[in-house]
Amino acid sequence: MQHIRRKKSKLWVLLLILAVVVVYKLMDSSDGQSLLKRVDGNQSNSVLSLRASTDSAVSISSDNLHSPNAILVRLNDHTILMQKKSEQKIYPASLTKIMTATVAIENLHDLQKKIELSPSMFQRLNKENASMAGFQPNEKVKAIDLLYGMMLPSGAECCIGLADNIAGSEQAFVDKMNQKAESLGMSNTHFTNATGLQDQNHYTTVKDLSILLSYALKNSTFQEIFTTSRHSTASTNKHPDGITFKSTLFKNIGNSTLKSGNILGGKTGFTDEAGLCLASFAQVNGKEYILVTAGAKGNHQTEQYDIDDAYEVFNELGSK
Numbered sequence: 001m002q003h004i005r006r007k008k009s010k011l012w013v014l015l016l017i018l019a020v021v022v023v024y025k026l027m028d029s030s031d032g033q034s035l036l037k038r039v040d041g042n043q044s045n046s047v048l049s050l051r052a053s054t055d056s057a058v059s060i061s062s063d064n065l066h067s068p069n070a071i072l073v074r075l076n077d078h079t080i081l082m083q084k085k086s087e088q089k090i091y092p093a094s095l096t097k098i099m100t101a102t103v104a105i106e107n108l109h110d111l112q113k114k115i116e117l118s119p120s121m122f123q124r125l126n127k128e129n130a131s132m133a134g135f136q137p138n139e140k141v142k143a144i145d146l147l148y149g150m151m152l153p154s155g156a157e158c159c160i161g162l163a164d165n166i167a168g169s170e171q172a173f174v175d176k177m178n179q180k181a182e183s184l185g186m187s188n189t190h191f192t193n194a195t196g197l198q199d200q201n202h203y204t205t206v207k208d209l210s211i212l213l214s215y216a217l218k219n220s221t222f223q224e225i226f227t228t229s230r231h232s233t234a235s236t237n238k239h240p241d242g243i244t245f246k247s248t249l250f251k252n253i254g255n256s257t258l259k260s261g262n263i264l265g266g267k268t269g270f271t272d273e274a275g276l277c278l279a280s281f282a283q284v285n286g287k288e289y290i291l292v293t294a295g296a297k298g299n300h301q302t303e304q305y306d307i308d309d310a311y312e313v314f315n316e317l318g319s320k
Contacts, residue, residue, distance in 0.1 A: 050078050050211065060316050066305035067276075067293035071206045072313055075214060075288040082313065086207040087188060090294045093269030094131065094154045095209055095277050096196030099177050101151055101225065102216045104143075104162045107176070111144040111221070121160045128197055130156035133245065136238045145233035145242075151225050151267060152245040156195040163194045170194050184211055198271045206292040213279050213290050226281060227265030249280070252304050260285050260318030263310065270300060278306035284318045 050073060060072055060082035069090050072082040080086075119137035126132075133155025135141055141149075143162065150158035163173035174191050181189045186208035192199045216222045225231075229250035233242040249266040250256065256263040266280035276296040282289050291313050296305040 050080050050207070060313055060320075064312060065293070065309045066298075067296040067309050069206045069294040070292065070309065070313075071210045072289060072291045072317070073210045073214060075217070075290060078214060081289075081317070083207070086210075087205050089188065089203045090205060090277075091198060091202065091271065091274035092196055092204045092209065092294070093198075093271045093274035093277050094196040095204075095267055095269040095279050095292075095294075096191065096194070096202070097150050097154065097159060098209070098212055098216055098267055098279060099180065099191065100159050100163070100173075100194045101147055101222060102212070102219070103173070103176050103180055104147060104150075104166060105219060105221050107166045108143050108162075111142070111147075113143045114140045115143055115146060115161050115165045116140045117157055117161045118164065121157060121164075125156045125160070125195075130195055130197060132156060133158050134243050135161075135236075139236050139238040141236055142234050145231075147221075147225055148228065148231040148233070148245055149243075152228065152231055152247045154248055154268070156197070159194040181208070181212070184215055186211055196269060196271070196274075198273050206294050209279060209292045209294075210290055213281070213292065217281065217290070223265075226267065249278070249307070253307055258282065258284060258311070258318055259315045261314065263314065264288075266310070268306065269294075272299075276304060276306040278310055280310045280314075282310075282314045284314055285320075289314070289317065 062070055062082055062084035065084060068085060069088055070082065070084040071080060071086040073080055117135055117137060117139050122137050131154045133149035133153045135149065135155065135157050146158040146162050149155040160170055163170045167173035167176060170193065173194055177191045177194065181191065186204065189204040189208045190201060192202040217226065229247050230244065232244045235242050248268045253263065261282055261284035263280055263282045266278055269277035275294065276298050277294040279292045280290065291310055293306050293309050296309065298305050
């Protein structure tokens with residue numbers, strides 16, 4: 001009898017193991033891929049795990065990149081297809097605004113709310129040579145237009161206007177940015193401002209930025225802004241006809257068509273210390289990918305090597 005009981009016990013253990021495997025497979029979805037869902041409002045703050053590709057057929061070379069730091073991620077299953085010094089500390093420049101926009105969207109209850117831009121910010125931002133969208137002191141601007149002004153022409157006054165309105169001060173807003181980074185598992189990131197202006201204690205990695213962008217794109221408001229090439233604002237007390245913005249990315253690439261897809265959107269960044277940076281979003285062969293690069297030599301007057309790298313990577317991906 002004991003012999004029979006031992007056999008039954010072993011059988012139950014095997015059945016339990018088999019059940020766990022089946023449940024795991026189902027959670028990972030029927031085709032082994034967990035599709036990226038786009039929803040509005042606050043997202044789950046669970047840590048996003050990236051995984052290295054085990055498929056050599058889709059691996060991408062980083063040998064010819066101008067950027068010393070890069071990472072390519074397939075969005076549907078968060079697989080890393082290429083990385084180059086992806087965990088090395090970098091300065092993010094205006095890629096910071098991806099986090100600024102994400103935190104702002106999640107804390108704004110009314111995107112049509114008008115926010116007045118304090119005159120005190122403009123003198124400081126102009127002195128620091130920050131990129132501006134073109135709004136003026138005491139201008140009353142809809143929150144949604146400040147988000148577009150932040151992301152398309154990279155307007156620093158839009159960042160500060162939203163930060164002050166949401167948190168009372170830029171520093172209090174930055175605290176929210178760092179809390180968000182921690183909740184997402186961006187373990188090598190620390191922000192000191194909402195604009196991306198150079199500060200030695202304001203740093204991240206391209207891997208952390210890929211985690212952030214993967215998360216941000218789940219929000220339909222963010223994704224709409226991130227993939228827009230041109231936006232005209234509503235009338236304001238300072239600009240009765242509004243202002244028309246054009247994305248710094250689309251302004252520089254002209255043609256977003258790839259060999260087997262399209263560049264859907266992105267955010268550029270540059271400071272002398274950060275070099276040319278780009279977080280881009282593309283569809284290649286019917287699947288979505290993000291590429292984050294940083295540190296390319298050059299400036300706004302030279303060849304845009306960060307954009308060259310995006311074409312190089314996405315077109316190589318399309319040939320796989």
